Amino acid sequence: MRIDIVTLFPELCDSFLSASILGRARAKNLFEAHCHQIRDYTKNKQKQTDDYPYGGGCGMVLYAQPIADCLRAVQAQCAAQGRARPHVVFLTAAGRPYNEEKARELAGYDAVTLVCGHYEGIDQRVIDAFGDEEISIGDYVLTGGELASLVVADSVLRLQPGVLAEEKGYQDESYWDGLLEYPQFTRPEVWEGRAVPPVLLTGDHKKIDEWRGAQSRERTRERRPDLYDAWCESHPLTELPKW
Numbered sequence: 730m731r732i733d734i735v736t737l738f739p740e741l742c743d744s745f746l747s748a749s750i751l752g753r754a755r756a757k758n759l760f761e762a763h764c765h766q767i768r769d770y771t772k773n774k775q776k777q778t779d780d781y782p783y784g785g786g787c788g789m790v791l792y793a794q795p796i797a798d799c800l801r802a803v804q805a806q807c808a809a810q811g812r813a814r815p816h817v818v819f820l821t822a823a824g825r826p827y828n829e830e831k832a833r834e835l836a837g838y839d840a841v842t843l844v845c846g847h848y849e850g851i852d853q854r855v856i857d858a859f860g861d862e863e864i865s866i867g868d869y870v871l872t873g874g875e876l877a878s879l880v881v882a883d884s885v886l887r888l889q890p891g892v893l894a895e896e897k898g899y900q901d902e903s904y905w906d907g908l909l910e911y912p913q914f915t916r917p918e919v920w921e922g923r924a925v926p927p928v929l930l931t932g933d934h935k936k937i938d939e940w941r942g943a944q945s946r947e948r949t950r951e952r953r954p955d956l957y958d959a960w961c962e963s964h965p966l967t968e969l970p971k972w
C-alpha cells in the first residue's frame with residue numbers, strides 16, 4: 730500500500746511515520762509513505778498558500794491551486810508505478826466521523842492520499858473536485874489536519890500484512906468485533922497491593938477466554954452503550970452474562 734500526505738508540515742508527518750512500529754515496517758518496505766509540501770506547488774512569487782475568505786470572517790483559507798497540482802503530481806506518481814488512482818481523503822472538522830470500520834475500508838485501497846487543512850480550512854472547490862470523502866477524527870477542532878492524517882495513516886497502516894509482529898494481532902483489539910477490549914495485566918502478580926485477576930494465572934485458556942469475553946462485554950455496556958446495543962443486535966444468539 731502507498732500513503733501520501735499533503736500538508737504544510739511534511740517533516741512532522743514524516744518523522745511520525747519513521748518511528749517505532751510504522752518506522753520499522755516502512756524500512757522493510759511493507760508500505761510506502763510520502764509527505765508532500767503544499768508550498769512547493771504554489772505559483773506566486775511569495776509562495777503564499779492561503780488568502781482571506783470570500784464573504785469575510787476571521788482566519789485564512791488554503792488556496793485550491795497548489796493542493797490540486799500536488800494531487801495531480803501524486804496521481805502521476807501512482808500511475809507511473811502502475812497503481813490505480815489514489816483514494817483521496819480530506820481531513821476536515823466537518824467530515825464524517827472516523828472509526829475502525831472506515832480504517833478497514835481504507836486499508837483495502839492500494840493508494841490513499843490524505844490532505845491536511847490549516848488555518849480556517851481549505852477552499853471547498855478543490856475538495857469537491859478531488860476529494861472522495863471528508864473525514865473528521867472527532868467532535869473537536871484541531872489547528873491543522875496533520876494529527877488527523879496521522880491518526881488515519883496509523884490506524885490504516887497497522888492493518889497491512891506484516892506491520893504488526895503477530896499476524897492478525899489487530900483482530901484481538903477494541904472495536905474489531907464491535908466491542909471494547911478486556912483489561913490487560915503484566916508482571917508482577919501483585920503491584921502495590923493490587924493483584925492480577927486469579928483466572929489469568931490458571932493457564933486454563935477456555936476459562937480465560939470466557940472471563941475476557943465477559944469483561945469486554947461489561948466494559949462496552951458501561952462505557953459505550955451505543956456500541957453494546959449494536960453488538961447485541963448482531964449477536965442475537967450469544968448468551969449474555971447476567972449483570
Ligand code: SAM
Nearest residue numbers: 820821822846849850865866870871873874877
Ligand atoms: N473552520 C473549520 C471548521 O470550523 O470546521 C476548522 C478549521 S481547523 C482550525 C484547521 C484544519 O484542521 C482543518 O482544515 C482540518 O484539516 C483540520 N482539523 C481540525 N479539526 C479536525 C478534526 N476533528 N478532524 C479532522 N481534521 C480536523
